Amino acid sequence: MIARYLLMPCLAAAPVAVTAQAAETIQVEDAWIREAPPGAAVLAAYLTLENRGDAERALVGADSPDFGRIEIHATRMKNGMASMEQLKHLKIAARGREALAPGGTHLMLMQPRRALRAGDRVTLTLRFAGGANLATEAVVRRDEQPDDHHHH
C-alpha cells in the first residue's frame, strides 16, 4: 500500500525543481502508529521508506500537528537488554528500502496534543537532508496486522 503524499514547497535556497525531484524519489509505505494504552505519553510510528533514486537519501526528522516533538530512535538489543538510541539521521541507500518496524527503528512521538484512537489518521511530515519535506498520513492501529510481517 503506497501512502498518498504531498510535496511541501521548500523554502530553502536550493532550486525548487531539484528539491521536488529529490522528494519524489522517496515512497512511503504503510505508515502506522500503535494506539497508545491509557496514560501513555509517548507513542511510536512505523513506516517503510523506499528510495527510487540513484542517490542516497537521509531522513533527518519529522513533525506532526498532533505531537510536540518527534525524534528518530532505534531500539538496540544487547545482551538481552533493550535500550533506545536517538539517531541524527536515517540513511536510505540508492534504490534501497528502510523499514521502521516494532523492535527496531521508529519515530518516537512525544507530547501528544490529542488522544488518538485506532482508526484515527495523523499527518507526519518527514524531513530529508537537503531540505525536502514529505507529508504522509499514518493510521492509528491497535496492533500490527496479523499477517503483515515483512522479512528481508
Add this chain to the structure above:
Amino acid sequence: MNQRRTLFIALGLGLTAGLAAALLFLTRPGPAEDPGVTIIRPAAAIDAFRLEDQRGAAFDSARLQGKWSLLFFGYTHCPDVCPTTLSTFRRIHELLGPLNRDAQYVFVSVDPERDTAEQRGKYASYFNPEFLGVSGAHAELTKLVRSLGVYYRHGEPTGGGGYLVDHSAGVFLINPEGRMQALFSAPHDARRMAAALREIMGQKKS
C-alpha cells in the same frame, strides 16, 4: 524414455523425501530447537521480594506459587518494545485458551516514579483485563531482576523532561513452584512462544 522415467522417479523420490523432511521439521515440537527459548533445568530459585499489583495488593514470592507466570519488565513511557511485547502477550493469551487458567501475565514496571498503581493498571489491562501491572521500591525490583539474571538502568533524558529506561527485553517464565523455568529472548513471536509454552506447561502439570 527410460532415462526420462528414471529422472521422474528420482524427482518423485526427491520430492517425497523433501516433503517428509519438511513435515518432520514442521511438526517436530520442542522449544529446545527454538533459538529464542532458553530452558533452565533445574529451574532457578528466585529470592524473596515484595512488590505491589495495581490494586495495591502484595505481589511477592507467594504470588508466583501455583501458577505459571509470564513476566516482562518495562515502563509505560516506552513507545516501542513495551507495547510490542504486551501485544505479544495479548496474542499468546488468545492462543493458549484454556491453559490460561493456570497462567498469569505480569507487566513489571521498573519506573515506579512515573508508573503509579493506577497508571500501570490502566496500561496493563488495556492489553487484557487479566494482565497485572506490578511495581515497587527499587530495592525490591532489584531483588527480582537480579534473581532472573538481568538488570535495568534509568538513563538518557528525552525532550520535555522525560527519560529513557534500559531494561531487559526478555520474557521470563516462572513455574508454579515459583522458580525460573525459561527465558524467551526478543524479538518475540507469539505463535512460536505459545507453542513452546504449551509444551513446557504440558510437561510439568501441577
